[in-house]
Amino acid sequence: MTHSSPEDRSPVLEIIGGHRLSGEVRISGAKNSALVLMAGSLLCSQDCRIRNVPSLADVARMGEVLSALGVKITRKDDALEIDARHLSQSKAPYELVSQLRASFFIIGPLLARLGIARIPLPGGCAIGARPVDLHVRGLQAMGADVQIEHGTVHACIPGVNRRLKGARIYLDYPSVGATETLMMAATLADGETILENAAQEPEVVDLANFCRAMGARIRGAGTNTIVISGVPSLHSVDYAVIPDRVEVGTFLVAGAITQSELSLAPVVPDHLTAVIAKLRAIGSEVVQETPSRLRIVPGTSRLGTDIETLPYPGFPTDMQAQFMALLTLSEGDSIITETVFENRMGHVAELNRMGADIRTKGNHAVIRGVPFLTGAPVVATDLRASAALVLAGLAARGTTIIQGLHHLDRGYDDLEGKLKLLGAQIRRVKGDTGAESVSSLPVMPRS
Numbered sequence: 001m002t003h004s005s006p007e008d009r010s011p012v013l014e015i016i017g018g019h020r021l022s023g024e025v026r027i028s029g030a031k032n033s034a035l036v037l038m039a040g041s042l043l044c045s046q047d048c049r050i051r052n053v054p055s056l057a058d059v060a061r062m063g064e065v066l067s068a069l070g071v072k073i074t075r076k077d078d079a080l081e082i083d084a085r086h087l088s089q090s091k092a093p094y095e096l097v098s099q100l101r102a103s104f105f106i107i108g109p110l111l112a113r114l115g116i117a118r119i120p121l122p123g124g125c126a127i128g129a130r131p132v133d134l135h136v137r138g139l140q141a142m143g144a145d146v147q148i149e150h151g152t153v154h155a156c157i158p159g160v161n162r163r164l165k166g167a168r169i170y171l172d173y174p175s176v177g178a179t180e181t182l183m184m185a186a187t188l189a190d191g192e193t194i195l196e197n198a199a200q201e202p203e204v205v206d207l208a209n210f211c212r213a214m215g216a217r218i219r220g221a222g223t224n225t226i227v228i229s230g231v232p233s234l235h236s237v238d239y240a241v242i243p244d245r246v247e248v249g250t251f252l253v254a255g256a257i258t259q260s261e262l263s264l265a266p267v268v269p270d271h272l273t274a275v276i277a278k279l280r281a282i283g284s285e286v287v288q289e290t291p292s293r294l295r296i297v298p299g300t301s302r303l304g305t306d307i308e309t310l311p312y313p314g315f316p317t318d319m320q321a322q323f324m325a326l327l328t329l330s331e332g333d334s335i336i337t338e339t340v341f342e343n344r345m346g347h348v349a350e351l352n353r354m355g356a357d358i359r360t361k362g363n364h365a366v367i368r369g370v371p372f373l374t375g376a377p378v379v380a381t382d383l384r385a386s387a388a389l390v391l392a393g394l395a396a397r398g399t400t401i402i403q404g405l406h407h408l409d410r411g412y413d414d415l416e417g418k419l420k421l422l423g424a425q426i427r428r429v430k431g432d433t434g435a436e437s438v439s440s441l442p443v444m445p446r447s
């Protein structure tokens with residue numbers, strides 16, 4: 001891993017650790033829902049309004065992908081107004097898709113609407129190779145002709161009516177993205193599609209509810225068998241994204257790692273069963289104050305525990321790095337096993353620079369608890385790794401400087417602003433001068 005030179009002027013986060021936090025956190029809409037709902041809006045040739053959309057670089061990038069396809073998209077506060085009436089382009093630009101893997105998921109709705117879609121392969125990313133074979137094989141089962149040439153997936157529906165056909169599809173792995181791609185494609189297909197071994201993530205359910213609000217006929221979302229009966233067209237919708245369960249989990253760990261009581265809303269506690277169970281095993285209490293509010297009450301001591309990431313309702317891979325930060329300060333040994341992505345341990349070396357004692361072998365990490373971490377310059381390697389470093393920095397003695405903030409800005413809506421409100425000593429500064437810097441998020445047109 002390379003640490004950038006002293007001349008690097010990219011903003012960094014400076015955290016002075018060791019301070020207790022307190023107060024309430026307002027949770028934003030779920031990144032992974034917002035992105036796939038934006039893709040789903042392509043299914044509809046009338047106006048779509050998606051509310052509770054977080055302000056994130058990934059959302060802005062997905063907006064650019066939709067614009068490149070001829071879709072009108074504007075942001076009004078936390079709402080996106082999307083008009084895909086004039087969807088005309090079937091080819092997504094490589095520069096955008098390569099930066100945002102979720103934008104590949106437009107292949108399903110684009111094919112269903114236009115009968116043709118040309119999407120560059122998203123390629124690998126920091127956490128793994130991330131193939132799209134399950135998406136492709138599912139679309140082929142629905143009658144699409146799919147060729148991969150020169151790094152681009154060319155999909156088209158042969159025949160005169162250019163409509164996909166319902167099919168029975170067994171997914172070898174309950175992939176979130178493949179379930180979403182195929183569910184969207186099936187909403188406008190001719191006949192019934194049955195997705196077996198489907199992903200059960202709350203974001204899949206949110207997409208199903210969004211599509212149903214547009215007139216799609218979907219049942220079983222949230223179980224491993226989803227049945228979609230195709231309809232000829234979908235109508236306009238006004239829909240609010242669910243709260244971000246990974247943001248909730250990250251703030252729950254912020255409470256546990258700084259031994260602070262925090263109250264979080266709005267949340268859907270049922271989406272966090274595995275995360276709450278592990279916090280309890282570590283010694284924190286998570287109290288449901290109202291149906292949509294959780295309070296973390298940290299225990300006096302923190303205990304080690306073992307964690308294995310799994311598809312929902314198992315422990316989420318998107319919370320693995322944050323829990324690793326917490327377990328570095330827990331008593332005894334813990335083992336984390338990452339089963340979803342093959343290369344999601346980039347934060348280990350950085351946590352060790354802060355005094356953690358973690359060893360990895362393959363997809364296992366053995367964490368020996370240490371009494372304290374010390375602030376250090378560190379580099380974020382991916383989105384959730386960057387959150388783990390922020391959490392470690394909040395608990396560490398001294399100052400932590402985090403580089404690579406473009407990862408953090410992809411997926412957390414104003415994390416440092418929210419932490420500041422809780423009393424954290426955190427600021428974004430220019431890499432070399434130490435001057436306070438402003439955020440450099442891409443901006444979506446506002447009406």
Ligand code: UD1
Pocket residue numbers: 032033035101102128129130131132133134135136173174175176177178199203317318340341342
């Ligand atoms: C989504 C989430 C991501 C989360 C992940 C797992 C979005 C935008 N992102 O990613 O935050 O970490 O779910 O909960 O929603 N795979 C294949 N072939 C395929 C598709 C996937 O082998 O065609 C493999 C992947 O390489 C990976 C595993 O399946 O090892 C899980 O991936 P998947 O569930 O598809 O994750 P994403 O939808 O990309």
